[in-house]
Amino acid sequence: GAVVSQHPSRVICKSGTSVKIECRSLDFQATTMFWYRQFPKQSLMLMATSNEGSKATYEQGVEKDKFLINHASLTLSTLTVTSAHPEDSSFYICSARDPSGGASLIQYFGAGTRLSVL
Amino acid sequence: DAKTTQPPSMDCAEGRAANLPCNHSTISGNEYVYWYRQIHSQGPQYIIHGLKNNETNEMASLIITEDRKSSTLILPHATLRDTAVYYCIVTGANSKLTFGKGITLSVRP
Numbered sequence: 001g002a003v004v005s006q007h008p009s010r011v012i013c014k015s016g017t018s019v020k021i022e023c024r025s026l027d028f029q030a031t032t033m034f035w036y037r038q039f040p041k042q043s044l045m046l047m048a049t050s051n052e053g054s055k056a057t058y059e060q061g062v063e064k065d066k067f068l069i070n071h072a073s074l075t076l077s078t079l080t081v082t083s084a085h086p087e088d089s090s091f092y093i094c095s096a097r098d099p100s101g102g103a104s105l106i107q108y109f110g111a112g113t114r115l116s117v118l
Numbered sequence: 119d120a121k122t123t124q125p126p127s128m129d130c131a132e133g134r135a136a137n138l139p140c141n142h143s144t145i146s147g148n149e150y151v152y153w154y155r156q157i158h159s160q161g162p163q164y165i166i167h168g169l170k171n172n173e174t175n176e177m178a179s180l181i182i183t184e185d186r187k188s189s190t191l192i193l194p195h196a197t198l199r200d201t202a203v204y205y206c207i208v209t210g211a212n213s214k215l216t217f218g219k220g221i222t223l224s225v226r227p
Binding site for chain 2: 004006034036043044045046049091093095104105106107108109110111112114
């Protein structure tokens with residue numbers, strides 16, 4: 001299947017700092033990317049939908065000023081967790097929608113970023 | 119998106135077929151059935167999807183009932199590496215994926 005690269009795989013930061021996570025689609029151009037968050041023993045929760053060249057659409061309850069999303073090119077979306085706090089510690093996963101699937105589109109996922117805020 | 123119901127867990131012996139059921143009785147005509155799996159501490163992996171016909175690829179087979187109200191993912195020869203949480207998701211084309219709790223498959227030696 002298609003490859004989505006996510007970096008870094010793990011980050012540890014101090015409370016109050018900002019952290020940027022990158023998501024790249026390596027073998028297709030993705031007009032739409034998604035950011036998910038997963039807490040321990042829970043399922044993935046969609047945070048936002050990122051559309052190339054336009055503002056992201058955030059799910060209810062997700063603070064857009066805290067989780068900044070930029071989708072400046074067809075192969076790169078970034079998520080910045082601003083002023084991170086311990087409760088932001090989680091597993092963040094991006095995905096990209098492959099536009100070549102015809103009537104049904106497949107989302108491919110990155111390997112995830114484990115964020116630990118001290 | 120239509121709701122899906124999966125048993126919380128199941129196990130099977132290595133080398134045997136694993137049949138993972140999913141109920142989606144409220145599926146609408148233009149919604150697809152997608153299967154993903156997530157191995158511990160990794161991102162989800164796409165397995166297969168279908169609309170109404172049965173589908174097969176190198177990883178698995180997807181059997182969708184004629185009324186489309188349920189489906190079964192079949193891993194023909196399960197290995198220990200197939201131990202994971204498997205998610206059955208029903209959604210329209212171009213729609214976002216909403217993950218439920220999935221079914222935890224444990225493959226035993």
